[in-house]
Amino acid sequence: MSDFLWSLAWRDHRLDSACTDVQAGLLGAARLVLGETRGAWAFARRGYASAVLGSMAARTDLAEQWLKEEPKDPDALLLGARVAAVHAAAAYRKRHRRARDLLTQALDLAGRSALAWPDDPTPYVVTLGLARFECQDSEPSDALPELGGLPGPWRLVEQEIWPRDPFNRETGRHLLAYFGSKFEGAAPARVALSVAARSPAASPLRLLPLAALLEYPLEGKDAEAADLDQFQRINSLRKMVADLDEQLRTGAGIDGYTSRDDLQERRDRLVRALEKETLAAEAAPRVVRAAMTRDLVDLHAAWFTYRSGPEQEGATIADVSLLARGLQLGGEYSRAGAVLRYLLPYASAYPWKLDGDPGEVLRDAIAECSAESHLPVDLRAPAVRPTSPRAGPETAPPEPDQQ
Template sequence: MRGGGASSGRGEFRPVYHPAGHDAELRVALEEVGTGRWMAIRDLLARTGTQWPLRTSRSQVLAAAAARSGVVQAWLVEEPGSVDAQVMRARVAVERALHAGRAGHGSTDALAREAREASVIAADLAQADPVPWVCLLALAQLDRGLRRVEHRVRPTEPMLPLGPWRLLDQVNARDPCSREAYHRVLQFLHAQAVGSQAVALDFARWVGSWAPPGTALSVLPLYAYAENYRSQRARGAEDRLMRRQWAQEPIALDVQRALNGWFRHPVPVARSVLDLNYLAHALWASHQFTDAAEVFTALGSYAARLPWAYVTDDPGRPDLAEAEFVRARGQALAATGGAARAGPHR
């Protein structure tokens, strides 16, 4: 993560990268996790209570930080009867398994088994909580051969492939339209060997077509389109039409759904920095600079490296992604004749 202000000594805008984004309480807890203290995790989850979307997002970010240490295990030693500690144990185990899977490490299968066992225990202890089921859903992407029966369930929607649909049903029964759950399904579809891009696009478009107003599911298609663009470039199949995809149907319709059905929804909702970045990118790429400026303003000083890295010459270089973000932001704000105020950085 990178903290700091929104500008350098010379006055130019410098974005802030932090996994907590605008969530000040989460930022404090992450600082405590970094020093090996678990009480802040316990207290934050207790305050979050049954706000399931917030609990899901906070527990994911906390687990990503805690996976690098033994802080959750220390919590379990001190409070072995804590249900929240068991849920976080599952979260951390899943993070470690997914990290091993991305690295192609030989320990992936063993870590996935451990994570699955921890998630089942947590689901039994916290039966109303969607998070353990989100954990099980996240592990599905590691099963590329569909060896597990729960990952090859026939869907009720005819256009969808075999997949972990009953796991998704379990999440929806507890937290309908869970942002992370549908992203985990998208990751599962991308991980499959045959027809993954087309199937993932179909799934994301389908979700976007019925996503209830105000939910972050309206942004899901933008992730699928950006990943498709990244994949095409990686294979050397990019062309000029691909660059103009954001202004063409059906993508343009999905961009407007995300803008009007989610970002401009009259009921205030928590908006993740990553979702805002994907929407800002889509609006900027389709030359809707006034609308993009509105989203950049909502971001304040915060940024994410994706999807900006996908349009650089080297997606592995964070500095190029940052330069692309700053360029797009400046172009959008210049089109409106204004400048975004930096958001609160606590």
């Protein structure tokens, strides 16, 4: 039996009930949840709840039935747009012949949803999530001039989403996915840093640079440049190998104490060390550096020092799990263990799945934090388990941000 409760709803019990209803082919609780978010103008919860429910409803015809009953209802149109977006994304990944038609359907439903409730940023966020497949508008950002004219779907973001919800969490995730799929090198990291820098200190968007580091690791020269000390070590090794090559070529290093075989053996050792350092450099972006660790410690303080956790509307279980992973990789084992204790026994596959089987990686992280901080992280479930079924990470619907 798994030690964890794999849940996208986390502690949102109404969303949990809605997920259970959708799995059972019922719409009742889903209507209530989406209606609540509209009544309270709770855009963060509306965006996440509609994404989770859309990923589950994509396996059924519930959204289609609701649209037939209430074709002008903003919530029905939004759920329909979410479901259509899931289908379109899957079709593009599989290069299905109907991919373009499904994309057009999703964009149409998102547009109708936007017209049904003009103040809602969520339909535009759905549209942004589809931009990486076929983006019609690509221009530089006006709000982020430090990106140096990097083209992207900025008109949609800066004219439609940010005026309605200036620090929309899902928008940051979609921008990361867009630039990660369109550009090589450091573009995702640059965008993540820029978006995070314009966000409040306690915003989940502050996690974007960590997400970029883990999801889009740099390679080759970009990776070497990411760590000056490592770059200098590699250059030093290359110079020593070049010097030995010159000595072997000219015989200058061969005397009564040093033979050609001695020089060749020394060169071979240096080449092996160089190969090891180069491989480490290519993996280096997965190592959380000191500056990023300080930012994560600040975010931990904002979420946990003066309250028991992040504000309910601001962060998802994947966000809090990402913070725990970043603190662990940065060597902040005591803080990471505290976040894990706050999360458990609930768990999300992301970000642990980025390094293998999510259950195994999470267990390893718990063991490391417990050992290094001498503060045990208890895996035991709470006295009362939620009643709705929980899928394991291999059978659960995709994380809304990674569809």
